Amino acid sequence: MRQFFPVEELARDERFHTITNRERMGDPRTVFHSSPQPRNNNRLTPSRKDASDAARALMHGIFVGEIQALEGAGRTCHDFETSTGGASDPDTVPFALKMDMARQAWDEARHVEISVLLSNWMGTEIGQYAENTVLFEAACSTDPVLRLAGVNRALEGLAIDVFTTMKEFGDLAGDPYLEFCEDWMLADEVTHVKMGSDWLRKVTENDPERRKKALEFQSVVDKLFSYGGTRSDSEESPIGLARRFRELAGFTDTEVEEIADVSLAALNERKAFVAKAHAAP
């Protein structure tokens, strides 16, 4: 079986349509539709007029994200030889790390099944929305430590924020299935992030340069996945930052603050860009 699988060759049937992040961000309407003075509150709650459709779209995003997370964790089990994974063997990973990735793949497979059922419940068909494959791209690094930083800490961290928002949505709307399922998946995501945090520290224990590089990569992915302010502490962002669950997942207070800053910076950059676009003749 081949190693380091390219994103273009992910297996999808005719129900799916994949787009790149460039295509997604290149939609000219996403600039012009934004008011230079945006609403104070865009958080995904049932009080939004478009609440159910917005929740359905986010649920589909979760579904395809789970597929890609499954594929990413599975690749990390297979792509690297088993050894210490330390400074002398940087192209390898410890066996116990592979076991954690296998457990994660099992969790993600279950999440895919749950997401399909939730999508049915919400009236969404498989493949109804375009699939952005950027999550899997973050899982394609040739350095396993960068995968831990980019996928387990940045992307699974984002999953914590998304699941928390959806769980709260289900709670407020009185949807018992949504709230219950998101809560259970959230518990798994906290574990996945914790595994990433623990292994990152352990594998780079004697290699500060590699750790620094991994954390920089995480920061890049965190900013990329803040999607111009989609996730931040601000009520202007549809998805909030789940500070408490991030603490449980092994993020230090400083690290949570850094993510909050990166997310807010992404939101502010986005607002400045929109204001500039509107001001242009």
Place this chain on the structure above:
Amino acid sequence: MTVTVTPQTFNFVAYDAALIQRVTDELLASLGLTDRDVNVEVDETTPLARIRVEIGDAIAIRAESGAFEDTKRPRQQSEVATATSIGRVLLRVRDRLVGGFGEAPPDEELSLPQVAAWDAYCVGRLARLGIEVNEQRWRYNFRNRHGFTDEADEAFNKVWTSDGLTWGELQGITQGLSV
């Protein structure tokens, strides 16, 4: 009765004005709304999906581009989404003009539960006209506004399968359900 669509050429999205016109023509014929002109204006600068209608000498529909979009292929048009969005507002127009909805509040004053109930009533009728709709999507929307209960589901079933309701009857079915 004429249907005009603006713009005729789209720059931000790959939409077809002729398709919008044809879908609107077919809906008007199916709904028996043939005594007024219809102007469909598409705001292609936004991906949002709101659609508004005003009834005057002509029927003026203002749609954001997301209302006609194929969510699987961003910026491409979906005929089903176009028919569902336009059909929904045209049925509201018909209800107000001839369907016993004279005392319904103006659109901008409708509460979220009222909108959800009226949407379910409209889309149920569109399904019976042969337009492809996902009933569960509208049931979920209804539940979000009226509760995730057996009573709310029963009300949805009644609204979805009804024809010829008045505003008062629609209100009566959903009364006391809102979350």
